[in-house]
Amino acid sequence: MNAIRALAYATFLGSLRARLFLYVLAVAVFMMLLSLPISGLGFNEQLRIVTDMAVGSAGLLGLFLTIYFGVSSISGEIEKRTVYNAISKPISRTQFVLGKLMGVWLTVAVALVGCYLAIEGVVYFKAGAFNWSLLLNLFYALFEMGLLTALAVFFSCVSKPLVASGMTVLTYLVGTQTDMIALWFSAQDRGVGLYTQALVWLIPNFRLFDIKSAVAYQIAIPLQQHVLMVLYTFCYMAFLLVLAAFSFQRRDLK
Numbered sequence: 001m002n003a004i005r006a007l008a009y010a011t012f013l014g015s016l017r018a019r020l021f022l023y024v025l026a027v028a029v030f031m032m033l034l035s036l037p038i039s040g041l042g043f044n045e046q047l048r049i050v051t052d053m054a055v056g057s058a059g060l061l062g063l064f065l066t067i068y069f070g071v072s073s074i075s076g077e078i079e080k081r082t083v084y085n086a087i088s089k090p091i092s093r094t095q096f097v098l099g100k101l102m103g104v105w106l107t108v109a110v111a112l113v114g115c116y117l118a119i120e121g122v123v124y125f126k127a128g129a130f131n132w133s134l135l136l137n138l139f140y141a142l143f144e145m146g147l148l149t150a151l152a153v154f155f156s157c158v159s160k161p162l163v164a165s166g167m168t169v170l171t172y173l174v175g176t177q178t179d180m181i182a183l184w185f186s187a188q189d190r191g192v193g194l195y196t197q198a199l200v201w202l203i204p205n206f207r208l209f210d211i212k213s214a215v216a217y218q219i220a221i222p223l224q225q226h227v228l229m230v231l232y233t234f235c236y237m238a239f240l241l242v243l244a245a246f247s248f249q250r251r252d253l254k
Contacts, residue, residue, distance in 0.1 A: 011103025070152025144209035
């Protein structure tokens with residue numbers, strides 16, 4: 001456990017020191033500030049658009065940072081041959097994968113929390129009060145990026161950085177449309193429908209984390225949905241971690 005914690009902390013510090021992290025964070029904050037001059041609409045409509053734009057900017061930031069650091073955490077280190085320094089120490093490859101995953105997730109979590117603090121500042125500037133419902137959106141976003149981190153780390157264990165990045169992006173895009181895919185295939189031949197339905201269940205369901213509309217229109221979300229989201233995320237992350245550790249164990253690093 002100490003080895004995993006130390007590796008996660010080292011990954012976290014290394015990511016924070018990367019200039020790319022600061023650049024992307026600055027761009028996200030700048031995009032939020034661009035939403036301030038909106039005029040010509042009612043106050044409530046202005047506030048909703050500002051909030052949507054700010055939350056969208058934070059989501060893009062988390063997506064980019066997660067894919068970049070998640071893929072480079074292992075696949076990038078293999079390409080640079082810096083992975084040998086870590087695995088030469090008394091730490092198993094499974095611990096190495098878990099430590100990298102936790103470190104990247106922590107990095108993205110810090111970035112998201114910073115962005116949502118900025119969003120609350122923007123909302124306070126426009127409305128004179130904080131929008132506490134955004135905390136629920138942040139809660140879901142943190143788990144979404146956790147699942148995406150596990151996905152990026154898994155692909156980084158089985159392929160080169162460019163391929164891993166492409167596969168992560170593709171799986172994420174498909175995962176945001178699982179409902180539409182299942183609906184389309186359900187109208188096809190029964191045999192094909194059953195086969196593709198099983199495939200849809202294997203794809204990570206990122207639509208589970210999309211509660212922007214509910215937050216924007218102040219629609220109550222049942223407690224069961226929160227619990228289901230948390231359980232689904234941890235179970236799927238554990239599944240991806242097992243696959244990643246198994247692949248990394250069998251990978252020839254020579």
